[in-house]
Amino acid sequence: MTSVTSSPLLGVLREFSYGYFALLGFGFFLPFLYMAMSLIPMSIMERVSSSRNASTLITLIIIAIVVTVTYTLLEVVRAQVLERMGTVIDQKLTRICFDAFNRERRAGGGTPAQALADLQTTRRFLCGPSLSAMIDAFWSPLFVIVMFCISGAFGLLILALLGFSAFVSITTHYLVAGHLKAAQRLEGEANEFGLAVSRNAETLRVMGMLPTVTERWYALHSDGVAWRNAAQTRAARIGLVPRMVQNGQMIIVYGVGGFLFLAGQIHVGVLFVVLMMMMRAQGPLQYIINNWSAIQSFWMAAKRLDLLLRAVGAEREHIALPPPKGALVVSRLVGGPPEVDKPIINDVSFTLLPGRIMGVVGPSGAGKSCLGRLLVGIWKSRRGTVVFGEQDLLHWNEDDLGRHIGYIPQDVEFLPGTIAENISRFDPAATSEKILDAIEMAGIHDIIRGLPNGYSTRLGLGGHTLSGGQRQRVALARAVYGRPRLLVLDEPNSNLDASGEQVLGRTMQAMRDDGAAVIVVSHRVSLLSFCDDLLVLNEGSVQAMGGREQIFSRLPRLRGAPPPLVLQPDQLVRSL
Numbered sequence: 180m181t182s183v184t185s186s187p188l189l190g191v192l193r194e195f196s197y198g199y200f201a202l203l204g205f206g207f208f209l210p211f212l213y214m215a216m217s218l219i220p221m222s223i224m225e226r227v228s229s230s231r232n233a234s235t236l237i238t239l240i241i242i243a244i245v246v247t248v249t250y251t252l253l254e255v256v257r258a259q260v261l262e263r264m265g266t267v268i269d270q271k272l273t274r275i276c277f278d279a280f281n282r283e284r285r286a287g288g289g290t291p292a293q294a295l296a297d298l299q300t301t302r303r304f305l306c307g308p309s310l311s312a313m314i315d316a317f318w319s320p321l322f323v324i325v326m327f328c329i330s331g332a333f334g335l336l337i338l339a340l341l342g343f344s345a346f347v348s349i350t351t352h353y354l355v356a357g358h359l360k361a362a363q364r365l366e367g368e369a370n371e372f373g374l375a376v377s378r379n380a381e382t383l384r385v386m387g388m389l390p391t392v393t394e395r396w397y398a399l400h401s402d403g404v405a406w407r408n409a410a411q412t413r414a415a416r417i418g419l420v421p422r423m424v425q426n427g428q429m430i431i432v433y434g435v436g437g438f439l440f441l442a443g444q445i446h447v448g449v450l451f452v453v454l455m456m457m458m459r460a461q462g463p464l465q466y467i468i469n470n471w472s473a474i475q476s477f478w479m480a481a482k483r484l485d486l487l488l489r490a491v492g493a494e495r496e497h498i499a500l501p502p503p504k505g506a507l508v509v510s511r512l513v514g515g516p517p518e519v520d521k522p523i524i525n526d527v528s529f530t531l532l533p534g535r536i537m538g539v540v541g542p543s544g545a546g547k548s549c550l551g552r553l554l555v556g557i558w559k560s561r562r563g564t565v566v567f568g569e570q571d572l573l574h575w576n577e578d579d580l581g582r583h584i585g586y587i588p589q590d591v592e593f594l595p596g597t598i599a600e601n602i603s604r605f606d607p608a609a610t611s612e613k614i615l616d617a618i619e620m621a622g623i624h625d626i627i628r629g630l631p632n633g634y635s636t637r638l639g640l641g642g643h644t645l646s647g648g649q650r651q652r653v654a655l656a657r658a659v660y661g662r663p664r665l666l667v668l669d670e671p672n673s674n675l676d677a678s679g680e681q682v683l684g685r686t687m688q689a690m691r692d693d694g695a696a697v698i699v700v701s702h703r704v705s706l707l708s709f710c711d712d713l714l715v716l717n718e719g720s721v722q723a724m725g726g727r728e729q730i731f732s733r734l735p736r737l738r739g740a741p742p743p744l745v746l747q748p749d750q751l752v753r754s755l
């Protein structure tokens with residue numbers, strides 16, 4: 180059981196703390212090797228030119244080769260260690276994150292795409308050049324100290340250059356922040372609009388809407404690009420002065436060095452060493468300053484990821500419960516979509532005994548689908564309780580509870596995979612007996628027989644396409660797989676013909692006879708006639724509830740007349 184305050188992200192970082200400390204210690208040697216590399220050319224100039232001794236030159240060249248090879252090897256090893264850490268972070272976090280953002284999409288305040296991007300940003304930072312630069316920057320003060328030791332003027336010079344870079348970078352950041360924010364917002368809107376267009380491309384094409392929506396998308400996209408270009412232009416203009424300073428660094432060092440030489444404070448050969456160390460000291464800090472926005476992005480991404488993982492971690496912290504036995508008891512339930520402040524379902528109470536079928540009817544927008552979502556635990560209740568098998572839904576571990584629930588949403592979709600995999604909910608322990616039982620229960624032998632490869636027919640991209648009615652019937656088989664104790668079917672017959680509806684009704688009855696509690700949302704009287712009880716929902720509240728005949732008898736049009744195929748919920752609500 181994980182503690183509420185623990186986070187997998189922090190856990191992984193804690194695991195790696197030794198690795199990061201080792202890299203920091205490792206980074207301590209690199210500056211000394213670099214200093215040694217800078218000193219060798221000076222020694223060659225000074226010692227060889229004065230002694231004119233070839234063996235001195237050879238010795239210095241050998242030392243230079245050894246130092247350079249060691250330095251390069253250490254850098255390569257460090258890069259490899261970071262790469263390896265990246266792989267492990269990937270292994271440890273990717274699966275958890277994928278699972279988390281599909282469970283709790285709002286915890287991190289973003290979309291699944293955002294969560295994936297956050298994971299990439301976090302991973303890139305923790306194992307990439309930014310972290311190497313930070314480790315190098317940690318030891319950069321060593322170079323500054325050496326510069327001060329050579330001459331106070333050089334020390335002050337390097338501090339002035341670093342201060343100037345930091346000032347320009349921070350100023351640029353604030354001056355372009357608004358532009359970048361606008362660009363990000365418009366790019367996000369363009370992406371969202373573009374994805375919606377792609378999803379509905381066929382409909383838009385046949386209705387001749389493609390040119391207009393393309394223009395709309397392009398307007399958003401080009402506005403985003405314009406803001407980004409404006410940010411880049413502004414940053415480039417501000418960056419002109421620091422770039423000139425950087426390009427002229429050699430002149431500055433030689434200028435200051437020249438005066439110090441004239442004042443007899445340094446040897447001319449020192450200038451080359453100073454220049455190399457100056458660059459080495461500034462490099463990582465300059466990298467951090469220039470990439471400050473990337474570091475900020477990492478920080479924000481890691482915080483969002485942490486929030487998401489903590490929320491899911493807290494939610495998943497449940498003890499194992501025995502399979503639910505008993506009624507579904509809904510008490511004063513209030514709830515709705517998490518992103519909407521006003522609840523859709525208000526004060527709904529009812530009890531559904533196992534071995535009963537309850538139909539939910541009501542006008543369009545009454546909240547029937549919302550109620551279904553609350554009953555299966557897709558959304559959490561804001562007030563009130565949903566108790567299933569003597570346990571509040573909130574006490575269940577989602578995955579454990581899922582095995583006892585069968586659900587058909589209004590829009591049925593399948594994952595790429597075989598029809599057998601989809602029916603068995605991709606259960607790795609699925610047996611042929613269990614799959615056949617679900618097929619038998621849902622009465623879809625006729626569909627399976629008609630498929631090119633029977634149970635092994637692949638669905639999804641490049642695979643077989645099921646018709647609307649076939650999709651609903653296969654979804655029924657998936658819903659009854661494993662004989663769940665609660666079945667919630669949201670308009671499961673909207674695409675079914677009369678015979679399909681009869682099969683569906685018989686499946687509901689078979690599940691009822693097996694002891695399951697069945698809830699079905701439907702407008703069609705033909706399906707509602709399979710129900711034992713009816714609940715009439717209006718504006719999110721229970722308008723009436725009772726036995727099927729009792730509710731039907733209160734509807735004048737149904738009394739004594741042959742039942743219409745489609746129930747008129749408005750009329751039902753008015754007549755109650």
Ligand SMILES: Nc1ncnc2c1ncn2[C@@H]1O[C@H](COP(=O)(O)OP(=O)(O)OP(=O)(O)O)[C@@H](O)[C@H]1O
Nearest residue numbers: 516518519523541542543544545546547548549550
């Ligand atoms: N994900 C959501 N986000 C925001 N609002 C939602 C969401 N789902 C439903 N609603 C709102 O909740 C209300 C009830 O919707 P719901 O789909 O539950 O109605 P319904 O009774 O099932 O209607 P229908 O019979 O037309 O399917 C509607 O006003 C709808 O706009």
